[in-house]
Amino acid sequence: MYIIVGLGNPGKKYDLTRHNVGFEAIDRLSEKFGISVNKLKYKALIGEGVIAGEKVILVKPQTYMNLSGETVKAICSFYQLPMENLIVIFDDVDTDFGKLRIRKKGSAGTHNGMRHIIYLLQQDNFPRIRIGIGRSLRLELKDFVLQKFSKSELNEMNETIDKVANAVECIIDEGADSAMNRYNG
Numbered sequence: 001m002y003i004i005v006g007l008g009n010p011g012k013k014y015d016l017t018r019h020n021v022g023f024e025a026i027d028r029l030s031e032k033f034g035i036s037v038n039k040l041k042y043k044a045l046i047g048e049g050v051i052a053g054e055k056v057i058l059v060k061p062q063t064y065m066n067l068s069g070e071t072v073k074a075i076c077s078f079y080q081l082p083m084e085n086l087i088v089i090f091d092d093v094d095t096d097f098g099k100l101r102i103r104k105k106g107s108a109g110t111h112n113g114m115r116h117i118i119y120l121l122q123q124d125n126f127p128r129i130r131i132g133i134g135r136s137l138r139l140e141l142k143d144f145v146l147q148k149f150s151k152s153e154l155n156e157m158n159e160t161i162d163k164v165a166n167a168v169e170c171i172i173d174e175g176a177d178s179a180m181n182r183y184n185g
Contacts, residue, residue, distance in 0.1 A: 095132030
């Protein structure tokens with residue numbers, strides 16, 4: 001079994017913002033694999049289904065980004081899965097726009113949601129998919145990540161989110177190394 005968590009903020013006002021690409025990825029996985037993400041449990045919207053022959057739980061924490069660890073810790077504690085069966089998907093200002101950076105473990109970088117997850121789990125040895133949202137030279141970070149995508153950016157990001165769905169399937173089916181070789185950059 002795999003737990004796949006997409007980070008974002010709940011509420012319509014955050015839809016299609018840079019900080020919510022993790023939620024967008026969960027929505028794409030939901031569509032692609034016919035998994036309804038509509039049960040409220042663990043302070044999250046969740047859905048259970050199958051990807052690449054494995055049972056999965058798709059997760060959209062409803063705690064707001066900086067408290068995402070509450071949801072992840074609760075789910076991981078309940079299911080007692082090995083950490084390599086947790087996949088976290090989130091936005092990254094340190095990765096070029098539209099690029100993916102898949103890692104088997106590592107730091108949170110500048111992402112507060114990931115910091116909270118790592119802090120509460122007390123480990124960082126789980127796969128993660130960073131989605132590059134670029135960086136603004138003129139806006140403060142908090143304003144930039146909550147900004148909606150332009151129409152052209154949205155088109156490019158939709159293609160990137162398709163790659164994320166494929167990368168998740170690859171991680172489950174072939175392992176993180178294979179996904180890193182195929183989808184990084």
